Amino acid sequence: MKLSNLKTVESAHDDSIWAAAWVPPTDSRPPLLLTGSLDETVRLWRPDDLHLDRTNTGHCLGVVSVAAHPSGAIAASASLDSFVRVFYVDTNSTVATLEAPPSEVWQMQFDPKGTTLAVAGGGSASVKLWDTATWQVITTLSIPRPETPKPSDKGNKKFVLSVAWSPDGRRIACGSMDGTVSIFDVARAKFLHHLEGHFMPVRSLVYSPVEPRLLFTASDDAHVHMYDAEGKALIGALTGHGSWVLSVDISPDGAALATGSSDRTVMLWDLSMRASVQTMKNHSDQVWAVAFRPPGGNLRGGRLASVSDDKSISLYDYS
Amino acid sequence: MACVYIPVQNSEEEVRVALDQLPRDASDILDILKAEQAPLDLWLIIAREYFKQGKIDQFRQILEEGSSPEIDEYYADVRYERIAILNALGAYYSYLGKIESKPREKEEHFILATQYYNKASRIDMHEPSTWVGKGQLLLAKGEVEQAFAAFKIVLDGDRDNVPALLGQACVEFNRGRYSDSLGFYKRALQAHPSCPAVVRLGIGLCHYKLGQFERARQAFQRVLQLDPENVEALVAMAILDMQTNKAAGIRKGVEKMHRAFEIYPYCAMASNYLANHFFFTGQHFLVEQLTETALAVTNHGPTRSHSFYNLARSYHSKGDYEKAGLYYMASVKEINKPHAFIFPYYGLGQVQMKLGDYRSALLNFEKVLEVYPDNSETLTVVGHIYVQLGQVEKGQDLLRKATKVDSRDAQAYLDLGDLLISTDINAALDAFKTARTLLKKDGQEVPIELLNNIGVIYFEQGELELAEESFKEAVGDGIWSSFINGKVNYGTVDASAAPRLYKDMQIFTRLEKDGINLDLPWNKVSPLFNLARLLEESHKSNIASLFYQFIIFKYPDYIDAYLRLAAMAKARNNIQLSIELVNDALMINEKYPNALSMLGELELKNDDWVKAKETLRAVSEAAQGKDSYSSLSLGNWNYFAALRNEKRAPKLEATHLEKAKELYTRVLAQNNSNLYAANGAGVVLAEKGQFDVSKDVFTQVQEAAIQMPDVWINLAHVYFAQGNFPLAMKMYENCLRKFYHGTDAYILLYLARNYYEAEQWQECKKTLLRAIHLSPANYILRFDAGVAMQKFSTSTLQKPKKTADEVRSVVEELENAVRVFTQMYGAANLHYHGFDEKKIETHVEYCTHLLGVAKVHCDAATREEEQTRQRQELARQVALAEDARRVAEEQRKKQLEKRKLEDEQKRVQQQEEHFRRVKEQWKSSTSASKRRERSDIDDDEGGHSERRRRRGGKRRRKDRSSRSRYDMEEEEEAGIMDGQEELEDEEPARVSDGEENPQDPLAAAGLEDSDAEDENEPPSNAGRWKRTWSESDDEDTLRQQHSDKDRNNQKTNGDDPVENM
DSSP, X not given: OXXXXXXXXXXXXXXXXXXXXXXXXXXXXXXXXEEEETTSOEEEEETTTTEEEEEEOOOOSOEEEXXXXXXXXXXXXXXXXXXXXXXXXXXXXXXXXXXXXXXXXXXXXXOTTSSEEEEEOBTTOEEEEEETTTXXXXXXXXXXXXXXXXXXXXSOXXXXXXXXXXXXXXXXXXXXXXXXEEEEETTTTEEEEEEOOOOSOEEXXXXXXXXXTXXXXXXXXXXXXXXXXXXXXXXXXXXXXXXXXXXXXXXXXSSEEEEEETTSOEEEEETTTTEEEEEXXXXXXXEEEEEEOOOOTTOOSEEXXXXXXXXXXXXXXXX | OOEEEEEOTTSSOEEEEEGGGOOSSHHHHHHHHHHHTOOHHHHHHHXXXXXXXXXXXXXXXXXXXXXXXXXXXXXXXXXXXXXXXXXXXXXXXXXXXXXXXXXXXXXXXXXXXXXXXXXXXXXXXXXXXHHHHHHHHHHHHTOHHHHHHHHHHHHHHOTTOHXXXXXXXXXXXXXXXXXXXXXXXXXXXXXOTTOOHHHHHHHHHHHHHTTOHHHHHHHHHHHHHHOTTOHHHHHHHHHHHHHTOSHHHHHXXXXXXXXXXXXXXTOHHHHHHHHHHHHHHTOHHHXXXXXXXXXXXXXXHHHHHHHHHHHHHHHHHHTOHHHHHHHHHHHHHTOXXXXXXXXXXXXXXXXXXXXXXXXXXXXXXXXXXXXOTTOHHHHHHHHHHHHHTTOHHHHHHHHHHHHHHTTTOHXXXXXXXXXXXXXXXXXXXXXXXXXXHHHHHTTOOOOHHHHHHHHHHHHHTTOHHHHHHHHHHHHOSSHHHHHHTTOSOOOOEEGGGGGGGGGOOHHHHHHHHTTOOOOOOGGGHHHHHHHHHHHHHTTOHHHHHHHHHHHHHHOTTOHHHHHHHHHHXXXXXOHHHHHHHHHHHHHHOTTOHHHHHHHHHHHHHTTOHHHHHHHHHHHHHHTTTOOHHHHXXXXXXXXXXXXXXXXXXXXXXXXXXXXXXXXXXXXHHHOTTOHHHHHHHHHHHHHTTOHHHHHHHHHHHHHHOTTOHHHHHHHHHHHHHTTOHHHHHHHHHHHHHHHSTTOOHHHHHHHHHHHHHTTOHHHHHHHHHHHHHHSTTOHHHHHHHHHHHHHHHHHHHHSSSOOHHHHHHHHHHHHHHHHHHHHHHHHHTTTSSOOOHHHHHHHHXXXXXXXXXXXXXXXXXXXXXXXXXXXXXXXXXXXXXXHHHHHHHHHHHHHHHHHHHHHHHHHHHHHHHHHHHHHHOSOOOHHHHHHHHHHHHHHHHHHHHHHHHHHHHHHHHHHHHHHHHHHHHHHHHHHHHHHHHHHHHTSOOSSOOTTTOTTOHHHHTTOSOHHHHHHTSOTTTTOSSSOOOSXXXXXXXXXXXXXXXXXXXXXXXXXXXXXXX
């Protein structure tokens, strides 16, 4: 299990890059890498030489998250001004602009079937689900508030930062500022339970594609936790980063985990050993996102992309 | 049976005296001798016989009688016998003097002996035996040189005088010239081959001293052949045997000693050696008995000293230092010169050290060093004593010398390392490493402590890999290896129990049940703890926490392990668990300052101010005020207390600040290099507005402690407060990158504030956006971002000249600002940020209104831009037209010329024709009228271009008038808005109306918001530590954040205990 650096694009954006996602391939084109930056643009890159395909403007304030529809036809990008812009990947024509005040927008993810877009709602302590056909809100999954909020508590501790769909599309997990992870039953739109163990923000989480109950969470406490999301059990913790773990993604085969951290490194973890096997140090600032390329088409070889505050994008071969 | 016959005077008869039946009373014999006037040699024989039988008194009586004046008179002509008697007496008293231990009696004996010899000399001064006797006497008195002279006189007369030869041999032996001594012995043996075994003993001793052990052994064997009962030879042989240092040799030696002891129990030497042997075999009872016997039988100083030494050593090894000390002293007293026998000094030194009398010990060890200046053990010991006495440098020098003397003495390096650890860590590491290499080379086991120390030093130097190696070597193999290799199945834990994960011991009980060996020897606890610290540092906190738990599992009283677990929990923000763990630690020792300090800190973090203060006070008490950490913490507490109240009471603030300053100063007084206290003092100074002083303080602290982020921030704050924005900016940025992995949103906030003050609005906004991204739930940042955008818009609109693009960006920013504020307004009722709904509403309304203004501006600017564009287009067209005209003109000119040419040609032709025609027919007038028509066309063209130019001029004038009309419109609008603004802000607009100030219509538009007033204050007026942000509420929040940062300066000393063993 190994990563090798294929290509790094310095100054890929004019400012810090905060988000990255892969757009699955379509019949007419290969998969694309989607990145979002503080410079208010979203850019599309063609692998493996990371050729800049297009620059989308139209966002105000920094772009905090990007997500691609499983079909590869449409994608969504969201910025700090809490607008979500949905657009056709190939033409950049706007499909819809989503807004649900007063809820903010942080991480977004399309469900595996592509019928729903889940959006982490920040201070609203909820996850909003949007219908991808009508672009209307289907439902709001709210985290139950503590019964007696202490008056001294400043800010909302259940501020939702991150969201992830289970591979079967039945569950949604979301991570909050106080470190708790909440699990929802999507079909019944019902809160199930919390997963405890982190006490600092959980900025990224991902389900295993091979074991539907297995959830990985990345937290500012420098740990990555492995949970049995159904059984509420903490299976293990991966330690090795020296600062916040900002992003986590799992390889399509479910055997490896990649993490990006404020300590400027990208780490590769062998899940069978539960240990880190490689540390990439090519970024010179915080690594805000890591993303494995989804399988599909006639592609060979795994790819991992990482983006950083240092304005660069790195592409690795994963084997 | 031997007997003598005393001839009876005047007869042939003789009196027979059986020598073994001498009467008890010597007077009987004396009477006979006197009566019969027996020859003097008989007197001597009888006296000698008494001596042999041990009847000393009778011996003396006879000889004294035999040397009395009457005898001298009577036997005046018998010279030799008289001399013999005198010499016998002299020899006797010499011997007495020699064995007498009391100095006065000793002196008296020697005086008597001298008298007898002198008397003998007076009879015949050339008698060799007298000289021999004198020589012996001088030897006994220790006057070796004179003895030499005496014997020389004899030998000059008779080369082969055996007694003199022996005497001379003895002299040379005492002088230490063993080969000369050997020569004399050999000569004596040649002169008198059948001389007693003692001579060979001398030869043996000489060989021994010369290091020729084999020949010495031969000589002693010869002695024993001649005299199997010769104790000295036996002892000497035994010593030789023992010195072979082989088990068999020692056994043989001990057997010989035993025999010597049985033959003659009063041989002190044998006793000593036996005692020595039994000391090593640990039979202390025998040691004591033997040495006591030896002491009883000998007065010989060195031997007694040896005996005392044996005795002392025995007590020393039994741990009875008092007695051992006494005997060592006794032993030392028996020695004239330390050179002779140095061991007791060493022993005495050791005992005195044990008893804490370092100065006396030092004296004794220095004596040892006089004799053996290069003895590394002694050097080491003396080095240690110097350190104990506070002369660290001297101690280090000595230890360095010790390592130089014996570069293979691992112990010396070890000691040197121990000594250097507190002063020169690099040198200490070198020493330790050398010690380790030496020990390894010798195949010895490297002590765990040594490996641990090496590891600790590497750790402190940041050489984590080397440190890890060393610690791992120290702990060796054990269950922990499987922890590191991840071979232990941790099992799963219910997520709801996860917060208690650190306290879970199930895994160990389970492993124990599985029969896995969980041994942890006590001396491996420290290295294991340190290894865990190291793993923690390399971010392998999983294993680290497992190690701590394991240590607690095996040694439940190991407080530091609890504290580390607590610190880890704290780092992960699990405050509840952290407090529990600290409380566990306090159950073990409720006054443990580190634990109490940590508890205080945790309580602070939990916003439990009163409790925290109590706890910190308890620390202070527990440490009797000597713990600077607790004083510091209390200082910090007071500092925060001064600033935390939302409604500040100036009086209370001053009291708290004063108290904080006092505490910091106290710590500084105790330890003037305490950087945290200095930092704290700097903060208080800055708080009071004394920026220059505080800047000096911070700069110094920063120079001393490059690794302290707080001081960087504080220094940046000072620069900021003094208006040095670029420098402050640099400081903030460096600090953020260097210490916080860029993850500290507060530093970004400071940076943004800096940009704000420096009026770099876009940078300010971007910085705030970054901060929001890092800390999404902090709505203050959003609010500030909104304010920054608002301010950007205001200031851009205030610019007298602005492009349409600028205005457009203002509109964009205002839209964003409105959106940000609106969102916050919408969320206000949800209570997830502490902002006042009304305030946000004001901002929303203001921004919206501003947006309206900006839009108008934008339209205007767009229009203007459009017009400019049109104008430019026009100008371009004019230019194009002119170009065209010029081209046309040129063409025309060309045509003209062409025509001229043609005309010319035509004319020529015509003339020719004409000429021809004239020639042919003389009348023609049409060519002239044709020429006039053409010039008319030319005139027409010129008029047309002139007209066009005039039209363009008119157009420009029209432009001007339309523009002034827009201006008027603006002014009207501005007037209206001004009124609104006043109503909204309930504050009179500072800037006067547009009518009065037509040059600056924008200022008249009231685009200055209420906050602008604050910000426009000159810096001197704004001499506060924190500058106002935009509104007083913001200032509070900022101030709190600032405090939060300063709180960091309570760097925990309980946070990273690294243990030295």
